[in-house]
Amino acid sequence: MNAPLLAVDHLSKALGEGEARTEIIGDLNFSVREGEFVSIVGPSGCGKTTLLMCLSGLYSPDRGKVSVKGEPMVGTPAGVSIVFQDYSRSLLPWKNNLENVLFGMRRIEDMGAREKRDAARETLAQIGLAGFEKHYPWQLSGGMQQRVAIARALSARSELLLLDEPLAAVDAQTRSEMQDLLLDLARRFRQTCLLVTHDVDEAVYVADRVVVLSQRPTFVVAEFDVPLAKPRDQFETKENPVFLDIRHKVLSCIRSMRKTAAAPVLAS
Amino acid sequence: MKKRFNLPGLAFLVVLALIWQGIAILVDSPNFPGFVQVIVALFHDDTTLAIEIGYTLERAGIGFALALVVMLPFGILLGRVRALGDLVEPVIEFVRPLPPIAMVPVAMIFFGTGDAAKIFVVAWSASFPILINAIEAVRGAHPMLSTVARALRLSRVETMWHIDLPAALPQIIAGIRLAVAISLLIAVVAEMLLSTNGIGMYLARAQERFEIANGLAGLLVIALGALAVNYGVLAIERKVLRWHHARIGMHAKA
Amino acid sequence: MIWAKRVVSILLFLLLWELVALSGIVPTEYFPTVPVIGRALAGLVVSLEFLGELAVTWERTLVGLLLSIALGLVLAIVAARYETVRRMLEPLVEMLRGLPPPALVPLSIFAFGLGVKLYFFIIIFAAIWPVYISAANALSAPEPVQVLTGRAFGCSVWEILLRLSLPAAMPEIFTGIRLAAGVALLADVAAEMLAGNGGLGHLLYDAAFTLRTADMFAIMLVVGLSGLILNLLVAASRRFFIGWHVQLAAMGEKT
Ligand SMILES: Nc1ncnc2c1ncn2[C@@H]1O[C@H](COP(=O)(O)OP(=O)(O)O)[C@@H](O)[C@H]1O
Ligand SMILES: [Mg+2]
Numbered sequence: 001m002n003a004p005l006l007a008v009d010h011l012s013k014a015l016g017e018g019e020a021r022t023e024i025i026g027d028l029n030f031s032v033r034e035g036e037f038v039s040i041v042g043p044s045g046c047g048k049t050t051l052l053m054c055l056s057g058l059y060s061p062d063r064g065k066v067s068v069k070g071e072p073m074v075g076t077p078a079g080v081s082i083v084f085q086d087y088s089r090s091l092l093p094w095k096n097n098l099e100n101v102l103f104g105m106r107r108i109e110d111m112g113a114r115e116k117r118d119a120a121r122e123t124l125a126q127i128g129l130a131g132f133e134k135h136y137p138w139q140l141s142g143g144m145q146q147r148v149a150i151a152r153a154l155s156a157r158s159e160l161l162l163l164d165e166p167l168a169a170v171d172a173q174t175r176s177e178m179q180d181l182l183l184d185l186a187r188r189f190r191q192t193c194l195l196v197t198h199d200v201d202e203a204v205y206v207a208d209r210v211v212v213l214s215q216r217p218t219f220v221v222a223e224f225d226v227p228l229a230k231p232r233d234q235f236e237t238k239e240n241p242v243f244l245d246i247r248h249k250v251l252s253c254i255r256s257m258r259k260t261a262a263a264p265v266l267a268s
Numbered sequence: 269m270k271k272r273f274n275l276p277g278l279a280f281l282v283v284l285a286l287i288w289q290g291i292a293i294l295v296d297s298p299n300f301p302g303f304v305q306v307i308v309a310l311f312h313d314d315t316t317l318a319i320e321i322g323y324t325l326e327r328a329g330i331g332f333a334l335a336l337v338v339m340l341p342f343g344i345l346l347g348r349v350r351a352l353g354d355l356v357e358p359v360i361e362f363v364r365p366l367p368p369i370a371m372v373p374v375a376m377i378f379f380g381t382g383d384a385a386k387i388f389v390v391a392w393s394a395s396f397p398i399l400i401n402a403i404e405a406v407r408g409a410h411p412m413l414s415t416v417a418r419a420l421r422l423s424r425v426e427t428m429w430h431i432d433l434p435a436a437l438p439q440i441i442a443g444i445r446l447a448v449a450i451s452l453l454i455a456v457v458a459e460m461l462l463s464t465n466g467i468g469m470y471l472a473r474a475q476e477r478f479e480i481a482n483g484l485a486g487l488l489v490i491a492l493g494a495l496a497v498n499y500g501v502l503a504i505e506r507k508v509l510r511w512h513h514a515r516i517g518m519h520a521k522a
Numbered sequence: 523m524i525w526a527k528r529v530v531s532i533l534l535f536l537l538l539w540e541l542v543a544l545s546g547i548v549p550t551e552y553f554p555t556v557p558v559i560g561r562a563l564a565g566l567v568v569s570l571e572f573l574g575e576l577a578v579t580w581e582r583t584l585v586g587l588l589l590s591i592a593l594g595l596v597l598a599i600v601a602a603r604y605e606t607v608r609r610m611l612e613p614l615v616e617m618l619r620g621l622p623p624p625a626l627v628p629l630s631i632f633a634f635g636l637g638v639k640l641y642f643f644i645i646i647f648a649a650i651w652p653v654y655i656s657a658a659n660a661l662s663a664p665e666p667v668q669v670l671t672g673r674a675f676g677c678s679v680w681e682i683l684l685r686l687s688l689p690a691a692m693p694e695i696f697t698g699i700r701l702a703a704g705v706a707l708l709a710d711v712a713a714e715m716l717a718g719n720g721g722l723g724h725l726l727y728d729a730a731f732t733l734r735t736a737d738m739f740a741i742m743l744v745v746g747l748s749g750l751i752l753n754l755l756v757a758a759s760r761r762f763f764i765g766w767h768v769q770l771a772a773m774g775e776k777t
Binding site: 274363366367368373377378453457460474478484493494495498 | 527625632739745
Binding site for chain 3: 057093139
């Protein structure tokens with residue numbers, strides 16, 4: 001049997017210096033197979049961003065290990081790319097949108113400069129930003145900036161795409177459009193995706209599998225497969241009994257967790 | 269922020285001094301004095317140097333004080349009374365690009381080569397940072413503040429004193445700091461051009477007499493003087509701004 | 523509108539000057555009328571000799587300024603890369619920065635003679651600090667998300683410094699460069715007044731000491747205009763190099 005694309009094995013991570021050092025990730029185990037779309041839900045501040053930092057190699061784990069295709073991770077592997085939660089600031093303001101996307105392709109070696117430009121233009125077009133190549137990111141709305149950030153990560157041709165709450169800051173309308181866009185892109189680029197969110201509906205709607213995280217120090221509470229057909233539809237899928245059932249399970253899982261967390265407080 | 273003792277910085281200075289001394293020993297020429305010779309010259313000439321830097325600091329101080337007393341109220345006025353500001357500002361912009369040193373000849377013609385000429389040049393040079401920062405600081409004040417002033421029925425002068433000055437204080441102080449540095453600089457240069465005493469003159473004379481060690485000692489004194497003045501201004505600034513912040517904090521609580 | 527105001531204001535200033543000059547409060551030899559200064563200026567501007575001196579000052583200032591920018595940037599980049607270097611330079615910079623550059627002229631004449639090296643040295647000594655300090659500050663405090671982005675896309679530490687932090691720091695660096703330009707001209711004119719050997723500063727000093735006041739004011743006007751033009755040059759190169767930031771700032775002002 002093939003090794004999964006991403007394997008997280010007893011991962012643990014603390015942040016901060018000296019007295020203030022706190023364990024953020026307790027003991028985390030899960031894996032992502034090639035071609036899968038996995039979403040991770042967890043309460044705010046439970047360490048989702050910290051986890052993605054570990055998965056992209058930006059933080060090194062204190063204990064446990066992260067492997068990509070069975071190989072333990074070294075540095076920031078080209079096989080993993082990330083869309084930061086603070087996407088707006090992660091775009092380089094002195095580069096126009098095309099150049100920002102090209103920045104994502106800097107580690108691709110088997111393409112010439114021209115080819116890269118064409119590919120970057122193509123990616124921007126696919127994400128709905130044709131005609132905005134020469135604009136600067138700060139001339140676009142938040143939702144459009146998010147698309148540039150996603151285009152930059154996609155164009156890196158990584159095996160795994162990490163998305164940190166990409167839709168938390170956009171309005172409801174844009175959010176559902178972007179969910180469908182993400183699904184569409186994942187299919188067209190055959191992109192394995194790991195999406196972090198605190199929105200349960202979103203987590204279930206886009207994913208093949210949902211991983212639920214606990215409060216800090218975080219561990220995996222439960223995993224749910226989402227056996228819903230693709231392509232999905234905002235109305236049909238969200239009214240589908242299977243969707244509702246999984247949504248219910250995830251929600252009650254989170255609620256029971258909150259109760260156990262709150263219990264000692266109530267008792268005292 | 270706690271200020272750590274800067275060991276690498278100090279060590280670097282010491283190493284530079286040692287290298288300098290080493291080269292001086294190798295070159296072995298009166299035209300290339302080492303660090304030690306400069307320190308010797310410094311202590312040999314210590315009373316003269318103290319007196320000369322005293323003259324310089326006095327001129328810089330008087331010139332700066334003049335600029336402050338005249339330009340601070342003027343700047344606040346120009347910032348406050350829009351029409352007047354609009355009229356005068358282009359003139360300021362017109363004369364500002366003149367390097368202050370270029371005023372030395374003018375001062376010489378009108379005031380001769382005495383103290384007045386040098387003080388005038390210092391005052392002229394120190395005026396711009398004070399004036400421009402004062403205008404901008406008052407203009408940039410929150411519009412809410414002038415509404416408050418009107419609601420409280422403050423007079424123009426009261427408004428300037430109670431509202432404009434405190435609100436504009438941080439930027440005004442930035443201008444004043446710049447002015448202090450410029451005052452010292454211009455005082456030295458003015459002395460070099462038209463003086464019979466002062467540290468600037470001391471430098472010029474050291475050159476004429478080929479006394480390089482003395483010249484370097486003079487430079488060292490200026491650098492230390494500038495450092496001391498700078499720390500003094502910083503200390504005053506911290507005091508003034510603390511009063512300012514505390515006041516604002518108090519009002520916020522009340 | 524704004525230009526009309528400016529013109530009116532300058533005209534009023536000249537009128538005031540003329541009135542003072544004509545009133546005789548100050549002897550007219552010392553305080554020439556506007557037309558007299560104008561004629562002096564016209565006389566200078568058509569003289570090849572004067573234009574030559576003007577070119578000398580401009581060449582010294584521009585080359586000196588460019589050298590200061592280059593050196594200041596290199597130093598700042600090294601200081602941003604190695605924290606120890608930054609701390610090592612701190613007290614030295616603090617001390618040297620307090621020295622009035624013209625005060626170095628007498629001793630520098632020993633070291634460099636009266637040639638072009640003297641002027642470059644004085645200008646660099648004056649203009650390097652604003653560049654170094656603004657660049658070192660901006661480069662040592664990069665936007666954390668930008669650094670993470672660089673690392674995530676495989677940039678080395680040097681690449682992050684040179685290709686991300688440096689362009690991001692350019693707006694702040696240009697503030698330093700603007701200051702440096704003013705200081706460079708000032709230092710050069712001062713050095714020319716002190717050391718002689720040509721340039722506007724030398725001419726100015728000469729005119730003053732021979733009591734040719736109309737010439738003196740005319741030369742001062744030229745020096746002032748040179749400062750203005752230098753400022754415009756810096757502004758133009760700012761638009762050229764960091765046009766994105768100019769636009770971004772303009773956008774912020776509108777909202
Ligand atoms: N550098 C740090 N030092 C100490 N604590 C940190 C640091 N960065 C984040 N934290 C804490 O770690 C927790 C998890 O942060 P994060 O991973 O950003 O959560 P999430 O993305 O799930 O909202 C938060 O409570 C935050 O306060
Ligand atoms: Mg987060």
